[in-house]
Amino acid sequence: MMDPATSVSNPTVDSTATSQEDRALFTPLNPDYPDLVKLRDVLDSHNFNVEGIERTYQIPLPVLLSEPFYQVLWRTREETSLDLLVRLFLEGERISLAKFETIVEATGLEPWVECGLVRVDGSSVSAVVELFPFRGLWMTFDFKPHYTQPLSNYYVMGVASSTKTLSEITIRQPYEKVLDLGCGSGLQALLCSNHSEFAIGIDQNPRAINLAKFNAALNGITNVEFRQGDLFQPVEGEKFDLIVSNPPYVVSPPSDWIFRDGNRKDSEREGDAFCQMVVKEGAKYLNEGGYLEMLANWVHPREENWKVRLRGWFDDTECDAWVMQAGEQSSPNYANLWIKDTTSEANRKATFDQWMEYYESLKVDRISAGCIVMRKRSRADNYFCLEKMPDKWAKNAGNTIQRAFLFLDMLAKTSDEELLDTAFCRSPNIRLTQYLEPQENSWGLVQNQIRVMDPLPSRADMDSVAMALLTQCNGDLPVRTILEGICEGLKAEWEEVLPAGLAMTKGFLQRGLIWPPEHQEAPSEIAEKGFGASGSEEPDMKQQRDTL
Ligand SMILES: C[S@@+](CC[C@H](N)C(=O)[O-])C[C@H]1O[C@@H](n2cnc3c(N)ncnc32)[C@H](O)[C@@H]1O
Numbered sequence: 001m002m003d004p005a006t007s008v009s010n011p012t013v014d015s016t017a018t019s020q021e022d023r024a025l026f027t028p029l030n031p032d033y034p035d036l037v038k039l040r041d042v043l044d045s046h047n048f049n050v051e052g053i054e055r056t057y058q059i060p061l062p063v064l065l066s067e068p069f070y071q072v073l074w075r076t077r078e079e080t081s082l083d084l085l086v087r088l089f090l091e092g093e094r095i096s097l098a099k100f101e102t103i104v105e106a107t108g109l110e111p112w113v114e115c116g117l118v119r120v121d122g123s124s125v126s127a128v129v130e131l132f133p134f135r136g137l138w139m140t141f142d143f144k145p146h147y148t149q150p151l152s153n154y155y156v157m158g159v160a161s162s163t164k165t166l167s168e169i170t171i172r173q174p175y176e177k178v179l180d181l182g183c184g185s186g187l188q189a190l191l192c193s194n195h196s197e198f199a200i201g202i203d204q205n206p207r208a209i210n211l212a213k214f215n216a217a218l219n220g221i222t223n224v225e226f227r228q229g230d231l232f233q234p235v236e237g238e239k240f241d242l243i244v245s246n247p248p249y250v251v252s253p254p255s256d257w258i259f260r261d262g263n264r265k266d267s268e269r270e271g272d273a274f275c276q277m278v279v280k281e282g283a284k285y286l287n288e289g290g291y292l293e294m295l296a297n298w299v300h301p302r303e304e305n306w307k308v309r310l311r312g313w314f315d316d317t318e319c320d321a322w323v324m325q326a327g328e329q330s331s332p333n334y335a336n337l338w339i340k341d342t343t344s345e346a347n348r349k350a351t352f353d354q355w356m357e358y359y360e361s362l363k364v365d366r367i368s369a370g371c372i373v374m375r376k377r378s379r380a381d382n383y384f385c386l387e388k389m390p391d392k393w394a395k396n397a398g399n400t401i402q403r404a405f406l407f408l409d410m411l412a413k414t415s416d417e418e419l420l421d422t423a424f425c426r427s428p429n430i431r432l433t434q435y436l437e438p439q440e441n442s443w444g445l446v447q448n449q450i451r452v453m454d455p456l457p458s459r460a461d462m463d464s465v466a467m468a469l470l471t472q473c474n475g476d477l478p479v480r481t482i483l484e485g486i487c488e489g490l491k492a493e494w495e496e497v498l499p500a501g502l503a504m505t506k507g508f509l510q511r512g513l514i515w516p517p518e519h520q521e522a523p524s525e526i527a528e529k530g531f532g533a534s535g536s537e538e539p540d541m542k543q544q545r546d547t548l
Helices: 011-015 020-025 037-045 050-057 061-066 069-075 081-090 097-103 110-114 161-169 187-193 206-218 273-284 306-312 331-342 345-362 397-413 416-420 464-472 479-490 494-510 525-529
Strands: 118-121 124-127 130-134 137-141 175-181 196-203 224-228 240-245 286-301 319-330 364-376 384-388 430-438 443-452 458-462
Touching: 037 110, 037 206, 050 061, 050 081, 050 130, 061 081, 069 081, 081 097, 081 124, 081 130, 097 124, 110 118, 137 187, 137 206, 161 187, 161 286, 161 364, 161 397, 175 187, 187 196, 187 206, 187 224, 187 240, 196 206, 196 240, 206 224, 240 273, 273 286, 273 364, 286 306, 286 319, 286 397, 306 384, 319 331, 319 397, 331 345, 331 364, 345 364, 364 397, 397 494, 416 479, 416 494, 430 464, 443 464, 458 464, 464 479, 464 494, 479 494
Parallel strands: 175 196, 175 240, 196 224, 240 286, 319 384
Antiparallel strands: 118 124, 130 137, 286 364, 319 364, 430 443, 443 458
């Protein structure tokens, strides 16, 4: 068996280990151990997969994972094979060696120990890493740390809600070459390898690279490669059709937490500079027509208009950009959100003061979070769109995002006159709600609300003109005819209605509320298929305070 203390590929990793727990975090896995897929098959045979767990315990996996450990222990009290695997790999509990040997009878104990997944201690077995089924994959990463102790710099985070958000907005179509920047345990790269010829994951953390390689081997995925290095340096000179990144976006004072703060010690990486660098640098690594999709946080400097500043990130990138803002917070609230769970109570005030001093030094009052989608379109009038993010992402939101880009292309090529002559169709994914209030002898309309269902769910109030326009887009009536009718109804002049009518039509089209007549929506096979059934999702996937 490998000696964890001596076999780490990067010696600096072990030299920083201080406590017993910390050293355990650095125990490397062996991605080159032969036939790792056989271990996955053993897990599968005991229903240690999303469907098996959800079927057995009758709750969605994310809910099970959010329960306190004693509740999970109670759920798993019968100690079936699945109960024991849940205890071992999801809860980090020790289980009996004899029972584990029975579970892994098909392979024997040796490969589990030799590849580094479990450690035997007398008559018990413990897991070295968390082993988590997600979208048909089995992923290893570090168990959540206890914040009463200093967090290891080399901690590799698990499937956070930011991880899920990025996987949901990823445009899943066939690609030749995909890059996952800041790949961590490798999840995004592995998901992309399913619909691309080749995927590369890069990360500065050597432990992340070790776990990502292991995860690829465990899942039998061979068209993926993981490289260690800073930002884009490991892929210098290469080009990609898709770049995805869930970067260390938290705006915080310098810290050692590479997974969250991304070398903030470097003065060039202050504030939101890391995200800005991914935008600016990433654009250079895109093939023409290629997409870059990332999560980001950005600051609102006191003396600058944040929207103008953010717009500037995309200057000279030769990319169209669509920024979806999930929300914004005052800097004290933002600091508190991040500090609350990751700092022991005794240190919380001092840490908070340190974060606030940092924001003061940057003259930052507010911070936004959101998603950025870019598409390389050189020698073109690139468009930029900043809007609020939908309430919730669905699994195949990426395809809707791609459709929005296609509709934007169509708009760019269509004159206003042509637009007026087009008979658009309403999307089947919308619902309208009208709120009526009681009046003397009848009911009066007080509010129209539109609700967009999957895959980019959102909700907005609509005035009666917008409502009239949208409801009449039935594929037969050209926009001109509908607007003429609205004019007549309002007894308004054509010149008064036209600009608003055109703007609304363009907005509806961009948001996918109406479709061009020739547009056919076929469910994406790739989005549906994934690596297998994906089980339930958490009710709210909003990206916030979630990198842990
Ligand atoms: C928020 S985590 C995302 C992990 C994973 N991709 C996911 O979606 O869950 C950010 C990752 O960026 C990596 N990272 C931090 N600084 C980096 C740098 N300078 N260059 C490359 N990767 C970096 C961290 O090690 C970490 O794995």
